[in-house]
Amino acid sequence: MGMTIAEKIIALAAGVPAAKAGEIHTVELDYLMSNDGTTHLTVGMYNELKHPRIADKKKLVWIVDHNVPCDSVKTAASQKKMRDFARANGITFYEGEGVCHQVMAEKYVAPGQLIFGADSHTCSYGALGAFGTGVGCTDYLYGMVTGTSWVLVPETLRFNLHGKLRDGVTARDLMLTIIGRISANGANYMAMEFGGAGLHSLTMSDRFSICNLAVEAGAKTALMEVDDATMAFLEEHGGRAPKACFAPDEDAEYAKVYDIDLGEIVPVVAKPHFVDNVCPVSELEEEVKINEAFLGSCNNGRLQELRLGAEIIKGKKVAPGVRFLVVPASRDVYRDALEEGILDTFMEAGAIVMNPNCSVCWGSCQGVIGEGEVLVSTGTRNFKGRAGHKDSFVYLASAATVTASAIAGKIVTADEL
Amino acid sequence: MAMGKVYKFHSDVDTDQIIASQYLLFPSIDEMKEHAFESLDSDFAKSVQPGDFVVAAENFGCGSSREQAPSVLKALGVKAVFAKSFARIFYRNAINIGFPAIVCKELYDSVETGDEISLDLSEGVVTAGGKSFSCTKLPEHLQRILDQGGLIASLDE
Numbered sequence: 001m002g003m004t005i006a007e008k009i010i011a012l013a014a015g016v017p018a019a020k021a022g023e024i025h026t027v028e029l030d031y032l033m034s035n036d037g038t039t040h041l042t043v044g045m046y047n048e049l050k051h052p053r054i055a056d057k058k059k060l061v062w063i064v065d066h067n068v069p070c071d072s073v074k075t076a077a078s079q080k081k082m083r084d085f086a087r088a089n090g091i092t093f094y095e096g097e098g099v100c101h102q103v104m105a106e107k108y109v110a111p112g113q114l115i116f117g118a119d120s121h122t123c124s125y126g127a128l129g130a131f132g133t134g135v136g137c138t139d140y141l142y143g144m145v146t147g148t149s150w151v152l153v154p155e156t157l158r159f160n161l162h163g164k165l166r167d168g169v170t171a172r173d174l175m176l177t178i179i180g181r182i183s184a185n186g187a188n189y190m191a192m193e194f195g196g197a198g199l200h201s202l203t204m205s206d207r208f209s210i211c212n213l214a215v216e217a218g219a220k221t222a223l224m225e226v227d228d229a230t231m232a233f234l235e236e237h238g239g240r241a242p243k244a245c246f247a248p249d250e251d252a253e254y255a256k257v258y259d260i261d262l263g264e265i266v267p268v269v270a271k272p273h274f275v276d277n278v279c280p281v282s283e284l285e286e287e288v289k290i291n292e293a294f295l296g297s298c299n300n301g302r303l304q305e306l307r308l309g310a311e312i313i314k315g316k317k318v319a320p321g322v323r324f325l326v327v328p329a330s331r332d333v334y335r336d337a338l339e340e341g342i343l344d345t346f347m348e349a350g351a352i353v354m355n356p357n358c359s360v361c362w363g364s365c366q367g368v369i370g371e372g373e374v375l376v377s378t379g380t381r382n383f384k385g386r387a388g389h390k391d392s393f394v395y396l397a398s399a400a401t402v403t404a405s406a407i408a409g410k411i412v413t414a415d416e417l
Numbered sequence: 418m419a420m421g422k423v424y425k426f427h428s429d430v431d432t433d434q435i436i437a438s439q440y441l442l443f444p445s446i447d448e449m450k451e452h453a454f455e456s457l458d459s460d461f462a463k464s465v466q467p468g469d470f471v472v473a474a475e476n477f478g479c480g481s482s483r484e485q486a487p488s489v490l491k492a493l494g495v496k497a498v499f500a501k502s503f504a505r506i507f508y509r510n511a512i513n514i515g516f517p518a519i520v521c522k523e524l525y526d527s528v529e530t531g532d533e534i535s536l537d538l539s540e541g542v543v544t545a546g547g548k549s550f551s552c553t554k555l556p557e558h559l560q561r562i563l564d565q566g567g568l569i570a571s572l573d574e
Contacts (some may be wrong), residue, residue: 024556037481038441040444041446041485049569049573050572051572066442074444077444078442078444081444122482134481134482136483136484136487136510138513138568139509139568145572152556185475185476185479188504189505363433363439381431383431383434384434390437390455390456
């Protein structure tokens with residue numbers, strides 16, 4: 001019986017000829033990424049081990065990205081614990097470089113790798129044909145000490161993409177539509193595998209945006225076939241060599257196969273408070289006035305999305321009373337956007353341009369919203385209280401819709417401006 | 418047999434509700450635990466007693482990978498969390514820290530917040546209102562981790 005991409009990557013990491021959904025394998029990990037959301041706890045647990053040791057420090061990448069710059073004395077203490085440990089143990093450490101998944105994509109991830117990240121959106125790495133999955137600090141610590149972990153081989157949902165997205169429709173609209181269709185636990189414990197001719201029409205930025213949200217359907221990981229665009233991305237980012245480039249076997253076994261016509265996708269929003277509460281923007285029952293708009297995050301803060309927003313807002317102004325936060329996903333993105341004049345366009349329009357970090361997407365640092373306020377966001381989640389007060393409201397939408405909404409002061413598509 | 422009170426929650430309780438982002442960088446789980454379930458039940462952390470249970474419907478613990486979510490519940494003395502289904506990262510994290518996350522399809526519709534229930538963990542049986550319900554058994558590998566008190570115990574051998 002043939003294998004899916006997930007099965008092939010796990011088999012390679014386990015050093016066995018084949019892996020099958022439902023089996024448990026011990027795997028060698030290629031990288032272990034951790035950020036300031038949990039690393040202070042991991043360090044605390046490490047320090048209590050009877051035999052503390054690090055299997056291979058070259059595999060560890062630590063990134064401060066959630067609260068940058070630091071916002072309180074308590075946060076400072078937790079980040080200091082992480083920073084001091086990294087320095088003392090020679091662990092690769094970044095601060096201010098960008099959101100962890102963007103930094104990993106720019107500098108480390110290569111096709112065929114198996115990567116644990118202490119962050120649920122580690123599934124983003126599937127855009128590069130790598131198996132990335134989110135873990136907690138205990139799993140992380142175990143991997144840090146042994147270089148290995150156990151993995152339950154997931155079943156796979158296959159998505160065959162056909163055609164092309166229409167103008168004004170983004171990959172984010174596509175993935176939110178898929179999550180709306182299969183629900184917030186529609187891919188629980190499973191891998192989401194994307195392929196088909198339609199995949200080749202999507203840019204790498206589109207692909208990161210799609211894989212990044214797989215966890216919002218409960219998925220363990222997302223995986224995409226490697227093509228010329230993948231190889232060009234690796235070439236542009238330091239010329240990393242793939243570990244292995246996998247396509248699924250023709251007789252691979254899938255839990256379910258979906259065929260998606262990209263041409264049928266329309267601009268959508270995920271309404272409060274669930275990512276699968278999705279409807280076309282045109283079908284919102286009533287006018288949704290906004291207090292804040294956010295363009296950024298590991299999902300949608302790359303140059304492509306910033307360009308898209310800048311094209312829409314050029315020569316226009318942010319609506320009175322609306323805060324529009326623009327947050328490039330990494331230092332490299334920030335610099336490129338600066339050079340292209342994109343950041344200037346946003347500032348001219350009245351946006352607040354901020355340093356690369358997770359920002360209001362995780363509701364603990366910049367741009368937190370107050371009671372009863374409404375945020376339209378390119379972030380990852382719209383859970384109750386996700387962006388601040390427990391009685392506030394987050395709508396997820398594309399970079400185009402978010403920017404258009406910042407101009408209109410209410411949720412609209414770019415076409416409606 | 419452990420007896421305890423039920424705190425019942427709906428489907429799709431995400432980890433932001435269990436412990437909100439703004440508390441995650443607090444220095445310790447003990448400081449975070451006072452804020453467990455704050456957005457859904459602001460009295461939860463004050464009223465929950467060691468030995469009590471959380472009972473939820475589908476997809477409990479969806480969202481982020483924050484291990485703080487099962488950790489704050491364990492630190493408050495919650496004996497176990499029952500759900501019709503769990504989101505996978507929460508489930509794995511719970512077992513990894515030696516905190517029983519138990520799949521029980523039938524329990525949810527038979528209990529309300531405040532009911533007393535009892536759990537026989539070794540037998541995998543929960544009793545509520547005179548009725549007994551069998552819980553789904555853990556795969557052997559996970560049961561071993563839970564039995565030894567969590568994944569880290571194996572590193573200390």
